[in-house]
Amino acid sequence: MTTLNLKAQHQNGKIFETPDEMLFVLQLAGSWYEMGQQYGALSKAHMEPMYQRIVQPEIDNGLISEKEAFELFGSRIYAAMSLRRKQYFQGVADGLGWPLEKAIVLDQSGPMAIYLGKLHSFSGCSSLASMGDSTKDGHTIVGRNMDWSELFLEFPVYATVYNPTDGSNGLVNVSWPGWQWMVTGFNDKGVYTDLHDGTSMGGNIVSIEKPSFLNAVFDFMAESDTAAALSARFQAARTDVAAIWMLADRHGDACSYENTIQENRQRVSAQGAGEFVTVNTFLNPDWGLGKRETQSFSLKRFDNLTERHAERAGEMDAQAMRDLFDLPLYEADGRFKEKGGVTKPTNQDVDLTNYQVVADLNTLQMWVKLPALGQNNDWVHVDVQALFTGQ
Numbered sequence: 001m002t003t004l005n006l007k008a009q010h011q012n013g014k015i016f017e018t019p020d021e022m023l024f025v026l027q028l029a030g031s032w033y034e035m036g037q038q039y040g041a042l043s044k045a046h047m048e049p050m051y052q053r054i055v056q057p058e059i060d061n062g063l064i065s066e067k068e069a070f071e072l073f074g075s076r077i078y079a080a081m082s083l084r085r086k087q088y089f090q091g092v093a094d095g096l097g098w099p100l101e102k103a104i105v106l107d108q109s110g111p112m113a114i115y116l117g118k119l120h121s122f123s124g125c126s127s128l129a130s131m132g133d134s135t136k137d138g139h140t141i142v143g144r145n146m147d148w149s150e151l152f153l154e155f156p157v158y159a160t161v162y163n164p165t166d167g168s169n170g171l172v173n174v175s176w177p178g179w180q181w182m183v184t185g186f187n188d189k190g191v192y193t194d195l196h197d198g199t200s201m202g203g204n205i206v207s208i209e210k211p212s213f214l215n216a217v218f219d220f221m222a223e224s225d226t227a228a229a230l231s232a233r234f235q236a237a238r239t240d241v242a243a244i245w246m247l248a249d250r251h252g253d254a255c256s257y258e259n260t261i262q263e264n265r266q267r268v269s270a271q272g273a274g275e276f277v278t279v280n281t282f283l284n285p286d287w288g289l290g291k292r293e294t295q296s297f298s299l300k301r302f303d304n305l306t307e308r309h310a311e312r313a314g315e316m317d318a319q320a321m322r323d324l325f326d327l328p329l330y331e332a333d334g335r336f337k338e339k340g341g342v343t344k345p346t347n348q349d350v351d352l353t354n355y356q357v358v359a360d361l362n363t364l365q366m367w368v369k370l371p372a373l374g375q376n377n378d379w380v381h382v383d384v385q386a387l388f389t390g391q
Contacts, residue, residue, distance in 0.1 A: 002381040010095070013038025018380045022156045022370055027387045029163035032084045036091020039160065039180075040103070044096055046177035047106065050155055054109045063116045072115070072208060073108040074101025080211035082219050084168065092180070106178040108212065111241050114199060115206040124148075124296025124351045125196045126342040127278040128305045128324070130316040131252035134274030139362040140250050143321040144184055144194050145342055147296060147351045152176060153372055157355050161387040168222040170388040174357050174368060181214035182221055188388045189225040190250030190361040193217060195243055197280035200294045201287075202242025202260035210261070213239035227253040234264055246278035250361040258282045274313055277305045295350040301329065301342040308341060321358045322367060322379050345371045364388065 004016035004025055012029040026042060028035040040047070059066050078086060078100065089107075093100040105112065124147040131140040155176050162171045170188035175181075186192040195214070199205075216237060224230035227249035234245070239259040248254040254276035255268045267284040269276045281298035282289055293299045308324050309316070327341025330348045344352045356369040356379075364385035370377050 002383075004382075008042055010038050010041035013042055015042040018382075020368075020370055020373075020377060020380050022373060023368055023380055024156055024158050025382055025387070026158055026160040027163070028161065029389055030165055031087065032164060032166065033087040033091040035162055035164065036088040036093075037095040038091075040092040040095020040098075042095075043158070043177050046156055047096060050176065050178045051102065051106050053151070053154065055105055055112075058112070058116060064112070069105050069112065070099070070101035073112045074104045076208065077104050077108055077212050077215070081215060084166070084219060084222065085215050089180070103178070107180045107215075110179070111206050111212070111214070114204050114241060115208070117204065124280050124294065124298065124301075124349075125194070125278075126301045126305060127194055127196070127246045128309060128321070129192075129246065129248040129254040129276045130274065130309060130321065131248070131254065131276075132274050134309070134313045135316040136314075137317070138252075139317070139360050140190070140192075140248055140252050140254075141316055141318055141321045142192050142246075142248055142357075142359050142361065143325045144246075144357045145325065145344075145353045146174075146184060146194075146355050146357075147344060147353050149351060149354075150347060150372075152354050157368065157370060159366070159368055159382055161384060163387075163389045164222070169225070171218070171221055172366065172382075172384045172387070173218075174355065174366075180218070181212065182218040184357050185221070186359055186361060186364070186366075186384075187221050187224070188364065190364065191221065191224055191227055191230055192246075192248045192359065192361055193221060193230065194246050194278075194357075196245070196278055198242035198244045198259055198282075200280065201244075201258070201282040201289070201292070205242065205261055207240045207261040210238055210240035213237060213241065213243070213259070217245070226251065227255070231255060231257075231266065235266070237264065238262075239264065244278060244280060244282070246276070248276070248361065258284050258287070275306070275309045277302050277309075279305075297329070297349060300336065304329065304340055304342055308339070318358055318360050318365065318367065322369075325356050325358060325369075343371055359384075
């Protein structure tokens with residue numbers, strides 16, 4: 001069991017150090033405004049460096065003015081948010097002592113980079129859900145790699161646990177400081193989702209006429225008690241950026257959504273399948289694209305996860321999932337590893353694995369690893385159930 005050491009507290013919010021100096025756990029509780037205040041106050045040391053490294057260069061280099069950034073990716077986003085998200089972001093800004101727009105622009109710095117034509121992709125991620133007879137005890141076990149840029153190795157990773165008092169679901173979200181949208185996480189009902197790049201398939205386009213879908217998914221998770229309910233929310237929405245999302249829950253339901261700014265298409269597993277794999281390429285045949293490889297070798301990663309899982313079918317648990325996600329994609333000389341996995345501790349194509357998450361959706365346990373920070377880094381266990389104060 002990993003020991004979390006209290007680093008600081010603000011109101012009912014706490015930030016904990018973990019055995020990995022670049023991984024922090026935040027436990028927030030209260031109204032959404034109060035939790036925003038807690039996040040802002042506890043993250044000050046990390047938020048400003050993120051803004052100065054990610055957003056400020058865009059302004060300094062003349063790609064966008066601060067006024068335009070604040071309008072397009074601050075006040076425009078805020079105006080279309082749910083009341084929950086408005087209250088939360090106001091709290092974050094107040095906790096930091098920042099203008100509201102600045103806090104939202106940092107949250108939206110990924111879409112803003114796409115809008116400015118700079119970002120080739122969000123990420124080259126890989127996800128696997130194992131369920132039913134494939135697991136030792138019938139639990140749903142998920143594993144996920146967040147693959148992106150070396151730039152993000154400069155910033156710590158936050159596992160943020162939200163305990164709202166308005167009746168919303170408790171949530172955990174694994175992300176970088178200031179990225180408040182739902183990146184990788186699950187709620188206290190055992191419903192999980194994560195984001196994958198969709199721009200290589202759906203185009204580097206941002207629809208500024210739509211609200212932030214990234215933030216809408218946070219609302220969906222706060223209000224959905226099953227993957228089917230979450231899926232229904234995806235069906236009724238339209239995204240402002242191309243993306244791929246994996247959905248899963250403790251009952252063994254899993255699917256993905258391949259989203260362009262025009263439409264969302266669901267992909268489901270074969271009936272009775274014990275696993276579901278998601279990577280950053282469109283695999284629903286209805287697109288008429290055929291299977292298309294990406295710069296980060298999505299199809300190779302898909303095959304590796306499918307084959308390695310088949311070798312462990314019936315034996316999967318959280319430890320087996322961690323073992324599977326410890327397998328690298330490449331040998332040191334750049335060849336694909338025989339019977340390899342999906343993890344890239346170094347950049348040998350176009351990105352690397354910034355962080356990894358494994359979760360048991362039935363017991364609400366989570367493990368996080370930062371493989372690019374060295375061979376001595378190990379999985380850090382986070383007892384999310386204990387951090388959900390309502391549990």
